[in-house]
Amino acid sequence: MLELNLTLAEMLGVVRSQLIKHPFSAFIHPEDQAIYYRHRKRVIDAKQQHVDELRLNRADGTHLWVRIETRVISETEADGDTLLMAVSDITERKTHEIELHLAKEKAEADSRAKSAFLANMSHELHTPLNAIIGFSGLMHENMRGDLSEEQQQFVKNILNAGRKLLLMVDDMLDMSNIEAGFTRLEIHPFKPVEILKTALTLYNEKAKARDIQLLFETSGEVGLIQADLSKIKQVLFNLLSNAIKFTPDGGKITVNLSSSDNDIEFSVSDSGIGISQEDLSRLFQPLQQLEETLTKNYEGIGSGLFLSKKIVEMHGGEIKVTSELGKGSTFSFSIPRRMEGKEESSYE
Numbered sequence: 001m002l003e004l005n006l007t008l009a010e011m012l013g014v015v016r017s018q019l020i021k022h023p024f025s026a027f028i029h030p031e032d033q034a035i036y037y038r039h040r041k042r043v044i045d046a047k048q049q050h051v052d053e054l055r056l057n058r059a060d061g062t063h064l065w066v067r068i069e070t071r072v073i074s075e076t077e078a079d080g081d082t083l084l085m086a087v088s089d090i091t092e093r094k095t096h097e098i099e100l101h102l103a104k105e106k107a108e109a110d111s112r113a114k115s116a117f118l119a120n121m122s123h124e125l126h127t128p129l130n131a132i133i134g135f136s137g138l139m140h141e142n143m144r145g146d147l148s149e150e151q152q153q154f155v156k157n158i159l160n161a162g163r164k165l166l167l168m169v170d171d172m173l174d175m176s177n178i179e180a181g182f183t184r185l186e187i188h189p190f191k192p193v194e195i196l197k198t199a200l201t202l203y204n205e206k207a208k209a210r211d212i213q214l215l216f217e218t219s220g221e222v223g224l225i226q227a228d229l230s231k232i233k234q235v236l237f238n239l240l241s242n243a244i245k246f247t248p249d250g251g252k253i254t255v256n257l258s259s260s261d262n263d264i265e266f267s268v269s270d271s272g273i274g275i276s277q278e279d280l281s282r283l284f285q286p287l288q289q290l291e292e293t294l295t296k297n298y299e300g301i302g303s304g305l306f307l308s309k310k311i312v313e314m315h316g317g318e319i320k321v322t323s324e325l326g327k328g329s330t331f332s333f334s335i336p337r338r339m340e341g342k343e344e345s346s347y348e
Contacts, residue, residue: 024085114176195266212247216255243329252271
């Protein structure tokens, strides 16, 4: 015998007498029938309470999501077990969940499409840019005949512009790959102090050209770490490049490497223009430059800090900044010494 209350009838938009004429399964959405029969079997076989979510058909042709909670209240061999089922309307919550799921799927599809577009665009741009850089480089070196001083300057401008554009294209591709989770780490042991030596070689002349004092310091014996060497270089070089870019002539930059039992930390301190407190929260967002004056006076698409933050997070680390407008900034990032049991890792 089937006993049903008025609340369920109201939920389905029928009168109680109509509900009693049909088995409960008749009101279940066709696609959820299998869920219901598995639900009943599990309750009867295990003699334990069980919960599921499924859809019921309403009289007006719509459906509602419900939570069914069923248990055995009496056991008889002759007539079978007597079941008690509680039915709760969860349509609002389920609809919200479905909307969130669809929105997530759309966002992921959009991200994949954007990444595919940027990857293709990067490939298409690399070919003509490499030709521009290659041929202008040959002309600049007078390998295809002597040029006048004015022509030399024109060719140099073309060469520099091509190189800068290529770096911007590569940065955009890196951003897209990291956001889509395509970037992978190659974890190997290395000495982080070697990165400081490389940085000194690369940036010392740039600093000297503007009379900027560039200091490298280490605090104690750092030893070996397990990380992606090229990615850690990318982060440090980006912070150092920014420090040189935003430090006026005659200023000072200090790069420090320190360590603890579990972590290592790089920091880059400068006597540059500094950052206002209201702008600090926007620092690590993609394609952000902080003020219109910076966009006019300093080159770049604002991708470096975003990429640096993501790379550090991929290593399980943290990047921080302290700054005061007009007095300089200190950017620091720390990463674990080891990524246990990993030869390779992905960011998702």
